[in-house]
Amino acid sequence: MKSFTLTVNRQSYTLKLDPDMPLLWVLRDVLGLTGTKYGCGKGYCGACTVLIEGEAAKSCSRPVEMVAGKRITTIEGLAESGLTALQQAWIEEDVAQCGYCQPGQIMTAAGLLNEKPIPTDQDIDEAMSGVLCRCGTYQRIRAAIHRAARLHQKGGLK
Numbered sequence: 001m002k003s004f005t006l007t008v009n010r011q012s013y014t015l016k017l018d019p020d021m022p023l024l025w026v027l028r029d030v031l032g033l034t035g036t037k038y039g040c041g042k043g044y045c046g047a048c049t050v051l052i053e054g055e056a057a058k059s060c061s062r063p064v065e066m067v068a069g070k071r072i073t074t075i076e077g078l079a080e081s082g083l084t085a086l087q088q089a090w091i092e093e094d095v096a097q098c099g100y101c102q103p104g105q106i107m108t109a110a111g112l113l114n115e116k117p118i119p120t121d122q123d124i125d126e127a128m129s130g131v132l133c134r135c136g137t138y139q140r141i142r143a144a145i146h147r148a149a150r151l152h153q154k155g156g157l158k
């Protein structure tokens with residue numbers, strides 16, 4: 001066990017943890033942030049995606065010692081107040097079906113929009129290809145990301 005300081009959703013935590021513990025376990029089992037989902041545990045499905053320093057990353061594949069001191073954002077902390085444009089767009093496009101993959105989808109989309117505020121269809125397909133949806137919501141996800149980009153442009157929700 002070793003002591004680590006993690007910044008999750010703008011809050012700092014100092015925790016004694018096994019250095020090899022995946023960030024996903026820290027989020028769900030230690031901090032109780034169960035919005036980040038466990039799918040495959042092996043980096044294939046994307047259900048566990050969070051932002052690390054604003055970039056989408058699979059939390060099941062990041063040992064805690066790799067992420068200590070970095071800025072981590074989960075679905076619970078994406079919006080500082082109210083909804084982000086992305087979340088608003090997700091609602092307007094009625095994206096979610098069973099919902100299980102959706103936190104990972106939204107966090108991956110947030111990482112994409114941080115990097116490319118006006119993404120093309122190809123940018124979206126490439127970025128989102130790492131997150132599987134067994135319900136097949138891909139068309140609505142694409143529409144919601146375009147809608148979020150337009151909302152940003154119009155100075156709508158952040």
Ligand code: FES
Pocket residue numbers: 037038039040041042043044045046047048049058059060061
């Ligand atoms: S649970 Fe992390 S990629 Fe599947």
Ligand code: FES
Pocket residue numbers: 096097098099100101102132133134135136137
């Ligand atoms: S909405 Fe059901 S798995 Fe994606």
